[in-house]
Each structure stands twice: as structure tokens, then as C-alpha cells.
Amino acid sequence: xxxxxxxxxxxxxxxxxxxxxxxxxxxxxxxxxxxxxxxxxxxxxxxxxxxxxxxxxxxxxxxxxxxxxxxxxxxxxxxxxxxxxxxxxxxxxxxxxxxxxxxxxxxxxxxxxxxxxxxxxxxxxxxxxxxxxxxxxxxxxxxxxxxxxxxxxxxxxxxxxxxxxxxxxxxxxxxxxxxxxxxxxxxxxxxxxxxxxxxxxxxxxxxxxxxxxxxxxxxx
Amino acid sequence: xxxxxxxxxxxxxxxxxxxxxxxxxxxxxxxxxxxxxxxxxxxxxxxxxxxxxxxxxxxxxxxxxxxxxxxxxxxxxxxxxxxxxxxxxxxxxxxxxxxxxxxxxxxxxxxxxxxxxxxxxxxxxxxxxxxxxxxxxxxxxxxxxxxxxxxxxxxxxxxxxxxxxxxxxxxxxxxxxxxxxxxxxxxxxxxxxxxxxxxxxxxxxxxxxxxxxxxxxxxx
Numbered sequence: 001x002x003x004x005x006x007x008x009x010x011x012x013x014x015x016x017x018x019x020x021x022x023x024x025x026x027x028x029x030x031x032x033x034x035x036x037x038x039x040x041x042x043x044x045x046x047x048x049x050x051x052x053x054x055x056x057x058x059x060x061x062x063x064x065x066x067x068x069x070x071x072x073x074x075x076x077x078x079x080x081x082x083x084x085x086x087x088x089x090x091x092x093x094x095x096x097x098x099x100x101x102x103x104x105x106x107x108x109x110x111x112x113x114x115x116x117x118x119x120x121x122x123x124x125x126x127x128x129x130x131x132x133x134x135x136x137x138x139x140x141x142x143x144x145x146x147x148x149x150x151x152x153x154x155x156x157x158x159x160x161x162x163x164x165x166x167x168x169x170x171x172x173x174x175x176x177x178x179x180x181x182x183x184x185x186x187x188x189x190x191x192x193x194x195x196x197x198x199x200x201x202x203x204x205x206x207x208x209x210x211x212x213x214x215x216x217x218x219x220x
Numbered sequence: 221x222x223x224x225x226x227x228x229x230x231x232x233x234x235x236x237x238x239x240x241x242x243x244x245x246x247x248x249x250x251x252x253x254x255x256x257x258x259x260x261x262x263x264x265x266x267x268x269x270x271x272x273x274x275x276x277x278x279x280x281x282x283x284x285x286x287x288x289x290x291x292x293x294x295x296x297x298x299x300x301x302x303x304x305x306x307x308x309x310x311x312x313x314x315x316x317x318x319x320x321x322x323x324x325x326x327x328x329x330x331x332x333x334x335x336x337x338x339x340x341x342x343x344x345x346x347x348x349x350x351x352x353x354x355x356x357x358x359x360x361x362x363x364x365x366x367x368x369x370x371x372x373x374x375x376x377x378x379x380x381x382x383x384x385x386x387x388x389x390x391x392x393x394x395x396x397x398x399x400x401x402x403x404x405x406x407x408x409x410x411x412x413x414x415x416x417x418x419x420x421x422x423x424x425x426x427x428x429x430x431x432x433x434x435x436x437x438x439x440x
Contacts, residue, residue: 018238018318024277034272034286036256052254053271057244066254098238 025054026096037066038077039088046085050092058095059117082116083109091122100125107133108145115149127154134161140174147184159191245274246316257286258297259308266305270312278315279337302336303329311342320345327353328365335369347374354381360394367404379411 028034028051035049056063065078080088087109094102094110098121103110107129114123130142131154139162146155162169169175178185248254248271255269276283285298300308307329314322314330318341323330327349334343350362351374359382366375382389389395398405 018242021274021277022238025273028273028276034256034276036254051271051273053245053248053273054241056248056254057241 022097025051026093029054029092029096036076039080039092040077041080041085041088043079043081048089048092054096059119061117083113088113094122094125095119100128103129111145111149111151123149123151127151130154131157134158136165136168137172137174139165139169140172140177143188144177144181144184147187152187155187156191159188162188163192242317245271246313249274249312249316256296259300259312260297261300261305261308263299263301268309268312274316279339281337303333308333314342314345315339320348323349331365331369331371343369343371347371350374351377354378356385356388357392357394359385359389360392360397363408364397364401364404367407372407375407376411379408382408383412 029049032049035051037050037052037055039048039050041048052062052066056066083091087106090102090106091110091113093099103122103125107126111123111126111130114120114126127146130145134142139158143155143158143162146152146158178188249269252269255271257270257272257275259268259270261268272282272286276286303311307326310322310326311330311333313319323342323345327346331343331346331350334340334346347366350365354362359378363375363378363382366372366378398408
């Protein structure tokens with residue numbers, strides 16, 4: 001109607017169009033319509049069909065994969081063995097819908113997929129959920145996860161949490177997982193120092209930084 | 221960075237993600253990457269490759285076409301003979317980018333395509349451009365166009381414009397195009413009456429309405 005046209009500006013229309021479009025594309029994915037790639041999950045226990053263009057638009061890794069003459073490019077099948085079927089299904093839903101709420105119960109596995117396929121917006125959403133669900137029990141595992149996938153802001157926040165709860169956290173068996181990982185311990189110490197407002201030059205070689213931090217006698 | 225994550229709410233991220241995604245999909249279309257349908261324009265003078273999922277998400281007509289077992293569904297080629305190559309190229313750009321500015325110089329042909337493929341947002345954009353570029357010279361042709369594609373709000377606005385400029389417009393040769401089209405003349409008269417604030421019951425049969433309007437002696 002005329003009222004509709006005059007009430008919607010170009011920006012509102014844009015958002016509305018995109019929501020309708022993405023929702024319809026997601027529906028085509030769910031129904032297997034117009035799909036051109038199949039994900040074979042956990043050795044074939046489940047298959048999910050999707051659209052190369054949507055995946056490639058979201059991920060430069062998929063873009064390169066589908067353009068290549070490697071097996072994925074020609075067979076149109078991609079094997080997924082590193083996450084379970086449910087987490088991969090949520091990953092596809094996120095790629096189509098960009099709905100952060102989907103991520104909630106699968107943040108750890110989705111952070112791995114976000115890193116593997118270089119989907120930075122998803123990694124940011126995962127960061128938020130991992131931070132929001134930090135506990136004394138999972139803090140060390142979360143720190144290792146954040147470090148593994150180079151989520152340095154998240155790692156610093158977890159470091160602060162660990163510092164604030166060091167007496168409890170260091171009594172858990174998981175604390176021992178930090179043993180022997182010099183880089184991670186170094187990062188943890190950095191996050192301690194940063195919280196005090198001290199500025200440690202990140203351009204210093206690790207060994208030098210390490211010395212500075214130890215000399216401040218902050219962490220024993 | 222941490223600043224980035226805390227400064228973007230879910231809504232801003234959504235819009236940003238969609239803009240990046242649509243822009244990348246449009247790039248894949250332009251480069252012919254991951255395409256699965258070819259438009260053969262004006263008997264093969266030009267070909268444009270595109271993605272079924274994007275077209276089908278935008279248009280229920282394309283959705284049905286690509287699902288069907290008709291020639292378009294199986295050959296993955298669609299013939300376009302009703303608009304020129306440039307207008308169809310702009311149509312594809314609009315479908316991918318939803319950028320109203322693209323429509324400006326092709327509103328008439330794009331209104332035809334919006335009607336043919338049932339893309340209502342594009343039709344609304346065309347309405348706006350056709351209304352904005354109304355002149356005494358093109359008013360009758362615009363009225364016929366609006367009537368042909370059932371753009372009734374636009375038709376009423378053009379009717380108002382014609383009424384306001386009737387003395388000039390009725391001297392142009394194009395005025396004669398209205399002769400013999402009872403339905404269109406009836407619609408034009410309705411728009412005259414509506415502008416006066418009179419309410420003509422649209423549920424009356426045309427012949428009755430016609431009589432009422434004539435009796436009011438408004439249009440001679």
C-alpha cells in the first residue's frame with residue numbers, strides 16, 4: 001500500500017529485505033533445494049546439503065576450497081570429522097541466519113569451526129558466550145581454548161577472572177594443564193599485569209617480557 | 221579487537237554481516253563463480269550467469285521456475301527477450317544488492333521485471349522513481365504503465381498529476397492513447413474524485429460507478 005512505501009526508508013527496507021532473503025535461503029538449505037555441496041559428517045553418520053555461494057560469502061576458506069581443483073571442489077562433498085553433527089548443523093544455521101542466539105549451547109565447538117573457516121563474526125559471538133559462562137571449574141579449559149584459537153581479548157578476560165579466583169582455581173586438577181605451556185603462562189601473566197594498569201611492551205621478545213613480569217613479583 | 225566487540229550490538233552486526241555477505245555474493249555473480257543458471261538475453265546477444273538460490277529467495281516466480289521440470293529447471297538456461305541487456309543486468313544487481321539507487325534510470329523496464337518475477341520491494345522502488353520523474357509529456361504513458369502492472373497507488377498519484385495539469389496534458393498526442401480504455405479512464409476518474417475527498421464505493425460494479433462520476437459533471 002501507499003502507507004507502506006512512504007513509511008519505510010531505504011535502510012529499513014534493506015534490513016527487512018535481507019531478513020526475508022536469508023530466512024528463505026535457510027529454508028532452501030533445510031529442504032535441500034538448489035544445493036550444490038554436501039557435508040559428510042562423522043564418516044557418513046549424517047549428511048547436510050548447502051549452497052557454495054552462501055558458505056563462500058561467509059568464509060574465505062570455503063571460497064578457496066570450492067574454487068580449488070582439490071577433492072572438495074570437484075566431488076562437491078566435504079568431510080567433517082572434528083565436530084559432532086549437532087554442532088555442525090548449528091554452524092550452518094548461523095552461516096545462513098547470523099543469529100547469535102543459536103550459538104549459546106555450542107560455543108566451544110563453534111569457536112573451533114569459526115577459526116577453521118575464518119568466520120570472524122561467529123568467533124566474536126563465541127567469545128561473548130564463553131566469557132559469559134566462565135566458572136572456576138571451566139576457567140582453565142576456556143583459557144586453553146581461547147589461546148588455541150588466538151582469541152587474545154577473550155584470553156585476557158579469562159586471565160583476569162583466573163587472577164580474581166586464583167586461590168580456588170589453582171586447587172582444581174585442571175590447573176595442572178597449564179604446566180609446561182610457557183607461552184600460555186606468559187599470556188596469563190600479561191593479563192595479570194594489564195589489569196593493574198601496567199603497560200608491558202608487547203613488542204619485547206617473550207623472554208624479556210617474562211623477566212620483567214617475574215621481577216615485579218606479582219604472581220607468586 | 222575488544223573495542224569492536226563491545227561497540228557492536230546484535231542489530232548492527234546483523235546489518236553489517238548482511239551487507240558484507242550480499243556484496244560478496246554479488247561479486248561471485250559478476251565473476252561467474254559458483255553459478256548454476258544462465259540468462260540468455262535477446263536471443264543470445266548477451267549471457268548473464270547467476271545463482272538459483274539468490275533469485276529464488278527474492279522471487280517466488282524464480283523459485284517455482286527452478287523447481288519445475290520445465291525447460292528452465294533442467295537446462296539451467298532462461299531466455300530473456302522482453303527487456304534489453306542493460307536493464308536485465310541492473311535487475312540482477314538489484315536482486316543481489318537491494319540498492320534502490322540502481323533503479324533510477326531503468327524504472328519502467330524494472331517495473332515490468334518486478335511484476336513478471338513478483339519482486340514487490342523492487343516494484344515499490346520503481347513506483348517512487350516513476351512518480352518522481354512525472355512530466356506532462358510522460359504522464360499518460362506512466363499512467364498506462366502503472367495500470368498495466370496494477371500499481372494502483374501510483375496510478376492514483378499520476379491521476380492527481382494529470383488532473384492538476386489537464387489543460388496541457390490533454391493537448392499532447394499521447395492523450396489519445398486513453399481512448400477506448402474504459403477501465404483506465406474509470407480509474408483516472410476515480411483518482412479525480414478521491415482527490416476531492418469524495419468517497420466512491422469501490423465495491424460498486426464499474427458501470428454504476430461510472431454513472432455516478434458522470435453525473436457529478438466533474439470531468440468535462
